[in-house]
Amino acid sequence: MSGYRARARYLLVSPKKVRPVADLVRGKRYPEAVAILEHMPQKGARLIKKVIDSAAANALYLNKNLDEDMLYVKELRVDDGPRLKRLWPRSHGRADILLKRMSHITVVVDELPQKG
Numbered sequence: 001m002s003g004y005r006a007r008a009r010y011l012l013v014s015p016k017k018v019r020p021v022a023d024l025v026r027g028k029r030y031p032e033a034v035a036i037l038e039h040m041p042q043k044g045a046r047l048i049k050k051v052i053d054s055a056a057a058n059a060l061y062l063n064k065n066l067d068e069d070m071l072y073v074k075e076l077r078v079d080d081g082p083r084l085k086r087l088w089p090r091s092h093g094r095a096d097i098l099l100k101r102m103s104h105i106t107v108v109v110d111e112l113p114q115k116g
Contacts, residue, residue: 012038017044039048054107078103
């Protein structure tokens with residue numbers, strides 16, 4: 001896997017809520033993806049933006065010849081993490097299990113392919 005990677009693991013937000021946000025920025029240029037995410041109200045947008053910024057910072061640190069405008073979001077994955085199990089009291093001494101789902105977000109940014 002080529003490109004520059006960043007991961008955020010064990011985020012306390014359901015992957016089902018983050019994936020629609022991830023679909024909006026997958027494959028977009030870095031500045032465009034950040035602009036989209038900054039104007040979204042979802043918690044997942046904030047988390048994805050942090051990971052994309054981290055991957056871009058890794059790219060710019062490791063390759064001094066790169067510019068932010070030359071980067072694009074090559075890969076963006078939202079995977080399931082572990083689940084926290086909590087008890088939810090019900091009537092007559094019973095209990096339901098409440099699953100608090102976690103996510104792992106993986107972002108790979110790379111240089112735009114040169115036209116030629």
